[in-house]
Amino acid sequence: MRGQALKGHLDLLLLAVLSDGAKHGYVIIDELKARSDEQFDLPEGTIYPALHRLEKVGLLTSEWAAVNGRRRRTYRLTKRGRGALGEQRRVWQEFSDAIASVLKEATWATSL
Amino acid sequence: MRGQALKGHLDLLLLAVLSDGAKHGYVIIDELKARSDEQFDLPEGTIYPALHRLEKVGLLTSEWAAVNGRRRRTYRLTKRGRGALGEQRRVWQEFSDAIASVLKEATWATSL
DNA sequence: GTTGACACCTAGATAAACTATGTGTAGGTT
DNA sequence: AACCTACACATAGTTTATCTAGGTGTCAAC
Numbered sequence: 287m288r289g290q291a292l293k294g295h296l297d298l299l300l301l302a303v304l305s306d307g308a309k310h311g312y313v314i315i316d317e318l319k320a321r322s323d324e325q326f327d328l329p330e331g332t333i334y335p336a337l338h339r340l341e342k343v344g345l346l347t348s349e350w351a352a353v354n355g356r357r358r359r360t361y362r363l364t365k366r367g368r369g370a371l372g373e374q375r376r377v378w379q380e381f382s383d384a385i386a387s388v389l390k391e392a393t394w395a396t397s398l
Numbered sequence: 399m400r401g402q403a404l405k406g407h408l409d410l411l412l413l414a415v416l417s418d419g420a421k422h423g424y425v426i427i428d429e430l431k432a433r434s435d436e437q438f439d440l441p442e443g444t445i446y447p448a449l450h451r452l453e454k455v456g457l458l459t460s461e462w463a464a465v466n467g468r469r470r471r472t473y474r475l476t477k478r479g480r481g482a483l484g485e486q487r488r489v490w491q492e493f494s495d496a497i498a499s500v501l502k503e504a505t506w507a508t509s510l
Numbered sequence: 511g512t513t514g515a516c517a518c519c520t521a522g523a524t525a526a527a528c529t530a531t532g533t534g535t536a537g538g539t540t
Numbered sequence: 541a542a543c544c545t546a547c548a549c550a551t552a553g554t555t556t557a558t559c560t561a562g563g564t565g566t567c568a569a570c
Contacts, residue, residue, distance in 0.1 A: 384434040
């Protein structure tokens with residue numbers, strides 16, 4: 287019953303998955319699923335537009351390739367993309383630290 | 399340059415802040431700011447509608463009070479609200495673990 | 511010859527968060 | 541007296557990300 291709702295952190299995930307080399311969309315979905323222990327099972331309608339957007343703003347470049355009759359579009363980080371990965375990782379760290387900080391002062395008693 | 403973009407985790411924060419007793423909207427904003435080390439500085443237009451929504455779905459109840467001429471609406475967790483807090487905390491944990499899991503396999507080299 | 515995995519695409523719906531603006535009280539400053 | 545700031549609540553409307561729901565086409569297996 288899990289999977290959706292990425293909440294603004296999709297770009298970070300895509301950049302992270304592409305950080306160790308060029309990949310095409312379909313395999314990016316598979317890797318995100320595998321690396322997250324099935325938590326992120328993203329529909330194609332989510333990742334393709336996101337990849338296009340990241341390319342448009344210059345964080346990725348793409349290239350068409352034909353692998354035994356099937357066409358694939360492989361994406362690769364640009365230099366700016368790699369910079370953005372580091373930056374967004376920092377932002378994520380701050381964000382999750384802040385959430386943790388609010389939660390740690392919460393009261394967990396079942397009655398109050 | 400910081401502050402916005404809660405990305406679907408606002409409910410968790412509101413429930414957490416209310417976990418140790420009833421509070422009104424304005425002071426919830428202050429507490430979120432303080433507990434998060436200034437990270438979450440939320441506009442009123444974000445939190446008031448969110449409180450109304452949480453009340454509508456039965457996670458909060460509200461009560462009007464007059465404190466020296468000023469009217470206040472104080473919110474309190476319902477039993478279901480306390481349950482939802484635990485549940486959403488669990489979801490947050492899974493979510494942030496999954497992000498961390500994807501990130502830890504990323505390559506951080508500046509050239510590749 | 512149909513099904514399912516592979517592989518891409520996009521228009522439109524949904525929903526959350528924010529912007530901008532409004533109301534009104536209290537208290538302090540000019 | 542007029543003004544400003546902090547307190548305190550409210551909502552209409554914009555924005556934007558993600559998802560839904562469709563579509564195209566290849567290849568291999570049954």
